[in-house]
Amino acid sequence: MPSEELLRKHPYAEDFFTSLGLALPPPGESVGAYFGRITADTLEDLGVERHELGERFDAFMALLASLQEKRTGPAIDSITIQGGVDKSGAAEGFALTVAPGEVVSIVGPTGSGKSRFLADIEWMAQGDTPTKRRVLINGAVPDPSRRFSLEYKLVAQLSQNMNFVMDLSVEEFIAMHAESRMVNDVAGITRTIIAKANELAGEQFSSQTPVTALSGGQSRALMIADTSCLSTSPIVLIDEIENAGIDRKRAVRTLVDERKIVLMATHDPILALMGDRRLVFKNGGVRAVIATTPAERANMAAFEEMDARLTAVRNALRNGEQIDHI
Numbered sequence: 001m002p003s004e005e006l007l008r009k010h011p012y013a014e015d016f017f018t019s020l021g022l023a024l025p026p027p028g029e030s031v032g033a034y035f036g037r038i039t040a041d042t043l044e045d046l047g048v049e050r051h052e053l054g055e056r057f058d059a060f061m062a063l064l065a066s067l068q069e070k071r072t073g074p075a076i077d078s079i080t081i082q083g084g085v086d087k088s089g090a091a092e093g094f095a096l097t098v099a100p101g102e103v104v105s106i107v108g109p110t111g112s113g114k115s116r117f118l119a120d121i122e123w124m125a126q127g128d129t130p131t132k133r134r135v136l137i138n139g140a141v142p143d144p145s146r147r148f149s150l151e152y153k154l155v156a157q158l159s160q161n162m163n164f165v166m167d168l169s170v171e172e173f174i175a176m177h178a179e180s181r182m183v184n185d186v187a188g189i190t191r192t193i194i195a196k197a198n199e200l201a202g203e204q205f206s207s208q209t210p211v212t213a214l215s216g217g218q219s220r221a222l223m224i225a226d227t228s229c230l231s232t233s234p235i236v237l238i239d240e241i242e243n244a245g246i247d248r249k250r251a252v253r254t255l256v257d258e259r260k261i262v263l264m265a266t267h268d269p270i271l272a273l274m275g276d277r278r279l280v281f282k283n284g285g286v287r288a289v290i291a292t293t294p295a296e297r298a299n300m301a302a303f304e305e306m307d308a309r310l311t312a313v314r315n316a317l318r319n320g321e322q323i324d325h326i
């Protein structure tokens with residue numbers, strides 16, 4: 001049920017009270033108290049019984065809740081991946097449950113099955129992919145209508161390549177998306193997304209930059225900011241954001257702050273250690289599930305320092321400088 005606070009902000013709320021012949025309840029007053037102090041004379045003028053007001057209000061709140069549910073789907077408390085078989089047919093023998101706000105890293109050599117694992121989740125595999133894995137939502141097999149729903153997706157995927165084919169400015173592109181999501185303050189959310197994307201992108205861009213002119217890093221930054229603010233998908237899959245010209249750590253944090261479930265295939269040690277747990281892949285199967293230890297986390301500072309030094313060298317090379325001292 002939406003709270004009364006949410007209700008007040010809802011564009012239909014005023015229409016509802018107007019339809020009863022009433023103004024919106026004053027801020028801070030509960031709807032029950034508001035209805036309670038309507039005089040018998042007013043009720044007579046309006047032609048309603050006092051109890052009817054409450055009933056109509058309950059029906060209206062239920063309608064809002066069902067509209068909300070249609071748009072976002074029921075809340076997700078967890079996703080569980082049950083192991084299947086590796087490329088040789090050997091059982092993986094693991095089950096992993098991940099909650100909102102958690103990050104799971106996916107590591108392993110090239111060709112070991114990381115992308116396949118993400119694809120299984122995107123597809124909500126039910127033993128019907130080569131890996132025979134199964135994916136549960138809130139501990140149960142997802143409803144087939146959810147699995148294949150186009151209206152809202154359980155899973156948003158951020159991949160290495162972003163290609164825009166439309167001739168729109170960044171602002172028009174994001175505003176179009178916000179409108180399709182029926183958000184109330186399209187201009188406000190558009191500004192927020194562009195600002196967030198610029199925090200993530202190595203190079204700044206403006207709201208008027210055409211999307212087709214964005215660099216790879218800028219478009220990924222825009223997609224991450226857009227996913228964190230506008231996507232209703234509770235699960236975000238990331239296939240390698242290293243070398244993407246964006247602040248990788250901040251990008252992941254942006255998603256965690258929005259309570260997304262983040263599963264991220266990566267070869268980047270800093271990103272891998274950002275995960276609460278990491279899945280180690282070999283020969284198409286999960287070989288180990290390792291919880292990141294406090295000692296590993298403590299090493300992050302050292303890795304970040306190394307990373308910053310390498311980035312400085314990379315930038316110096318790009319700028320045509322000589323690398324004769326380190």
Ligand SMILES: Nc1ncnc2c1ncn2[C@@H]1O[C@H](COP(=O)(O)OP(=O)(O)OP(=O)(O)O)[C@@H](O)[C@H]1O
Nearest residue numbers: 085086087109110111112113114115116130131284
């Ligand atoms: N358990 C499995 N059973 C059968 N085939 C599998 C299995 N796991 C992965 N594969 C297949 O193996 C190939 C390589 O896997 P994948 O592309 O997922 O590797 P990767 O770890 O993402 O590699 P890279 O790091 O190079 O992107 C793919 O064709 C994939 O479909």
